[in-house]
Amino acid sequence: MMQSSSVLINFEQRMLPLIDETLTTYLDGLAAPVQLRDAMKYSVMAGGKRIRPLLVLATAASCGRRADKAALQVAASLELLHTYSLIHDDLPAMDDDDLRRGKPTNHKKFGEAVAILAGDGLLTAAFDLVSRAELPTVTTTKLVSALARAAGPEGMVAGQTLDVTNTGKKLTLPQLQQVHRGKTGALIKYACYAGAVLSDQSRTVIDLVSEYGAHFGLAFQIYDDILDVTGTQEQLGKAVNKDATAQKNTYPGLLGMAGAKEQLTAAVTAARRCVRQIERVGLDGTLLGEMLRYFEDEVQ
């Protein structure tokens, strides 16, 4: 799927084990009831691509900060939060999914009550892990504040609500963009923001990488919509063609496949423009540029 360059492959090969180790160490260290910890760990360690933590670390690297313990904790906290959103999203009252990453969804495995609590636990744990990172308190406060905004009722939860409440109603393109900005965009934008804040960058740089993140997030969601139509269950580890069946609002549904790919291309192009600006202010844009290869096979 991803046509990775050696720079990106090398980066991922170094970072993925560190991210997973940070997650495992954190989860195993929790004095939590066994069933709760098992349920949390089950979904966190189910083999996600770790795109959000990778974006934190790639942005930090572009800004010259290495992936030390604190940076890894901030990166990993985002995966905890992302995983909570998947668990709740899969619940019978929400998208009612049985399969995620090729395995039974959390509520299928642990029951609905424990799945709800595992989600609640992971969401709260994300803030715990950020606050544990040894950082200047001014940095921690910025990160907590931005994370709460990105994940909360003005961000991800807003997107989820609009998605759920508008299923079956046909949205306009601006409305669909609003859903997607919340559902996936806000958290991915935060990932890039966090990488720059971790590195103590200027407002200009923070804004630039956040803008890159916003375009990346939009591209990511359109790509996900496209894969739901073109992918197979084996590739994706989850049921496909669910969006159409569930009358979800998606890019291919609204614009057709060609229109969706056009929008994807536009988002990736806008992100590339940000990379060039990032390089113009003297930072290393290589990794952020490479990460856009993720979408390569669908970009025109």
Next chain:
Amino acid sequence: MMQSSSVLINFEQRMLPLIDETLTTYLDGLAAPVQLRDAMKYSVMAGGKRIRPLLVLATAASCGRRADKAALQVAASLELLHTYSLIHDDLPAMDDDDLRRGKPTNHKKFGEAVAILAGDGLLTAAFDLVSRAELPTVTTTKLVSALARAAGPEGMVAGQTLDVTNTGKKLTLPQLQQVHRGKTGALIKYACYAGAVLSDQSRTVIDLVSEYGAHFGLAFQIYDDILDVTGTQEQLGKAVNKDATAQKNTYPGLLGMAGAKEQLTAAVTAARRCVRQIERVGLDGTLLGEMLRYFEDEVQ
């Protein structure tokens, strides 16, 4: 129910409108989808007793800090978090309650999907509101860290999990105490901790008021268990005798009514001992002492 003294009545009369105003201002100011905001506001403004925010402010007052905007935001954030726990707790997959504070529960009113999201939104919003409070960043970081611990998989979510997964099994007293310490104790203990941290108190004072909070929290849960047996639906605004029907582990269920009242008395006595120590280090223990009158009619 509460045999309030004039000091406590006066304090509550001044604080309750300020707490509600802080909550309303925050919720109304959110750029959130209407349905989500309505659902969040519905449960937050359903007429809770605001015990947790009051404890923050009472502890802060004992330590000489007045209820300024930042203190009110920290206090109110706890009500957001508490309300999320009620909404998720009432869900069909959890306690399956139809009535809360005399009104239909959140999912009865808004549907299960929106109720789950309203809970998620409120939990995240609690961290947003704490981080918005104009406080030294070292204070904010302490509060966020302690809140995440108290509310998360080692605290409230742990208690809820133990409660849900042990329903129908008879627990020992130490096991039941563990459930209650998580379910209600952790957040109430945090409330007192927050009041002292807001006031920049020494470790000794912070530990003292936290210990008071731990005893208060235990008393609060035992009292709640007792009311479920002795109260009426009109008094409590929710179904009564639900615990026994649902085979929940409770103090009266485990120890009988006399045994439960004995445990309540012991918890209140221990809290009173903390108040005397708080006074011995030179702080004003009046309000914290008065708040224990909440349990008076059941204390032997």
